[in-house]
Amino acid sequence: MTTLALQTTSALLLDGITKTYRSKAGSVQALRGVTHAFAPGSFTAVMGASGSGKSTLLQCAAGLDRPTSGSVLLAGTELTILDETELTMLRRRAMGFIFQAYNLLPALTVYDNVALPLRLTGTKPTKSQVYDVLARVGLDGKAKRRPAELSGGQQQRVAIARALIAQPAVLFADEPTGALDRGTSRQVLELLRAATDSAGQTVVMVTHDPVAAAYASRVLFLSDGLVAGSLDHGTAQQIAAAMSELER
Structure with a gap:
């Protein structure tokens, strides 16, 4: 498929993204030419060893960091040409x-x-908008609570509701279950899965956990700043095996 075709069919398109960090100790290439199209309504997990570039990829894709070169197209907008106010x-x-x-x-x-x-x-949300999204994440009756009165899992569900209420083109999740126990993690991942299956959201999730990645439709593997492969509809065991092979 041509780049033009990908632009019109992708919720998020990374085209030749590089990112070089410079310091007194020298230069580090965190990303070395990543190209990938994320389809609308897809759920993609990004995995890789420490230092593989997965967090940098998410930051560049979301406009939280600027790539050294390459193109990032999200919701029909080229991020790399925007100033900070426009990005915000x-x-x-x-x-x-x-x-x-x-x-x-x-x-x-x-x-x-x-x-x-x-x-x-600048939009005033209606009560029904807020209560509806809280109901989606299983927080009926918690609207008047403050975060300190909630468990960690409930706080993460508030964060998911906050991310979903504006119906964003792309939902970015950075290790969303890293601080949660396994049972609570499952609930959070099921909510992200439902966001794609029921609401058609595009989800890009960075994770180190094969069990979490198995909730995604596709796993994108990074190694040394490059896309090293992908796996569609993999089980946790298959994903773990692929990661082990990658690390070897």
């Missing part, structure tokens, strides 16, 4: 974020944490 506005409008640390505002209620992304765009 695009992230508020077209992206959702879920991090391992939750990043909830402790002084705000669950309701206000979830409503915040819409308010930042």
